[in-house]
Amino acid sequence: MSATPKLSVQGCSLTFNAGQHNEVTALDSVDLDVATGEHVVIVGSNGAGKSTLLNLVCGRYLPDTGRILIDGQAVTNQPEHVRARRIGRVFQDPLAGTAGPMTIEENLALAERRSHGRRFRRIRRDQTEQHREDLSRLGLGLEDRLSNQVASLSGGQRQALALLMAAVSKPDLLVLDEHTAALDPGAAERVLRLTNELVAEEQLTALMITHNMDHAVDTGDRTVMMHRGTVRFDVAGEERARMSVTDLVERFRSFRATVSDRSTLA
Numbered sequence: 010m011s012a013t014p015k016l017s018v019q020g021c022s023l024t025f026n027a028g029q030h031n032e033v034t035a036l037d038s039v040d041l042d043v044a045t046g047e048h049v050v051i052v053g054s055n056g057a058g059k060s061t062l063l064n065l066v067c068g069r070y071l072p073d074t075g076r077i078l079i080d081g082q083a084v085t086n087q088p089e090h091v092r093a094r095r096i097g098r099v100f101q102d103p104l105a106g107t108a109g110p111m112t113i114e115e116n117l118a119l120a121e122r123r124s125h126g127r128r129f130r131r132i133r134r135d136q137t138e139q140h141r142e143d144l145s146r147l148g149l150g151l152e153d154r155l156s157n158q159v160a161s162l163s164g165g166q167r168q169a170l171a172l173l174m175a176a177v178s179k180p181d182l183l184v185l186d187e188h189t190a191a192l193d194p195g196a197a198e199r200v201l202r203l204t205n206e207l208v209a210e211e212q213l214t215a216l217m218i219t220h221n222m223d224h225a226v227d228t229g230d231r232t233v234m235m236h237r238g239t240v241r242f243d244v245a246g247e248e249r250a251r252m253s254v255t256d257l258v259e260r261f262r263s264f265r266a267t268v269s270d271r272s273t274l275a
Contacts, residue, residue, distance in 0.1 A: 013081040014042040015214040016182055021065060021075030022238075035061040036072070037238040043182075048208050048215045048229035052222065052257075057235040059218045063184050066216065068092040079181050097175030099168070099188040106171030109160035113151055113170065114140050116159055120174035143177050144170075147203060165196025169203055176207040183208065185217040189224075201228065222254045232257070236264045 018041040025033045036058050043049050051059050064070045066077060068089035077085045084092055099106055107116050117140045137155065144152040147169050151162075159167060168188060175183060185204065189197035205228065208215050219225055225232050232249055234242035234257075242260055244252060 012045065014078075015045040015047070015080060016041070016043040016066065016216070017076075017078040017081075018042075018062070018066065019076045019078070021062075021072040021077065023061060023065060023070060023072050027073075034238050036065065038075070039238070039240055041233065041240060043214060043216065045214055046212050047231060048205075048213075048217070049231045049233055050225050050229040051216065051218045051233045051235060052220070052225045052261075053235035054261075056237075058238040059235055060186055061238075062235070063098075063186050063216060063218065066182070067096055067098055067184055095181040096184055097178065097180035097182070098184040098186065099171050099175050101187040101190050103164045103168040103171065103191060106174065107159045107167055109158065111159060112156050113144070113159055113162075114155040116170065117143065117174060117177070121178055143173060146206075147173060163196070165192050165199060168192060168196070168200050172200060172203055172207065176211055176213060179211055179213065181214065183213045183215040185215060187218050187220065190220065204228075222257055226252055226254055226257055234261060236261075 018039055021036055021039045022034070023036040025035055039058070039062060041062075051062070053059050061070065065072055068084070068087055068091070071086060075085075076083055079092075079095060084095075108119065111119070114137065118136060121136075140155060141152040144155075149166055149169060151166065151170065159170065162170065168191075172185075172188065188204070189200050192200060201224065204215075204217070207213065208229075215229070217229060219228070226249070230249075231243070231245035232252075233240055241264055
């Protein structure tokens with residue numbers, strides 16, 4: 010018998026503005042299983058349903074039909090704040106995953122408490138040492154700035170901190186919603202490198218959206234392509250290893266979508 014998937018999306022559909030003139034089918038009977046420890050990269054044009062799928066998994070939206078399971082447990086109707094104890098999420102906006110007025114250390118402590126469903130309490134000395142150790146993994150010198158307000162950090166530093174906050178509690182699922190898109194190229198590459206390191210070191214199960222087609226074939230274990238609310242292409246293993254950016258773009262063109270250039274799906 011095969012192992013239970015870490016995440017199982019089963020026949021999920023979602024329509025916005027149902028019955029109105031602006032009705033939109035965002036997801037149409039989507040099935041997606043993600044194995045424990047798998048790093049899945051999702052690509053597709055705007056409106057393909059990528060972010061809607063992540064919002065469904067995280068509980069921001071509830072499906073019209075279908076089920077969502079984590080470790081075989083149905084979470085379909087659980088609200089977002091309950092699922093947040095099991096799901097670490099990093100958003101496109103570096104400001105969204107951190108609290109600017111709080112210090113770097115307070116942000117880390119808050120993330121730990123949230124993952125365990127506990128209230129924020131005074132930080133113990135042993136926690137401070139752990140926070141320094143965790144921050145040193147980023148290679149940004151933040152371990153020496155624990156008392157600095159997060160609002161003083163650059164966008165790249167803040168996003169790296171948000172990534173660490175989402176990963177260190179070892180969530181059942183790490184969800185990355187275009188988390189490098191708002192950064193300059195140098196910061197984006199650093200955050201992506203940190204992502205790969207943290208996912209590997211913590212043996213996390215991850216879902217990552219990207220518009221960058223180079224990342225779509227070079228990052229993670231598996232590439233899933235969405236189009237008009239459905240999963241149209243799913244590749245892993247040796248087939249994925251042989252796939253080039255050109256191959257992936259040509260596959261996308263076969264769905265009669267518009268590709269803006271060789272490296273990006275806009």
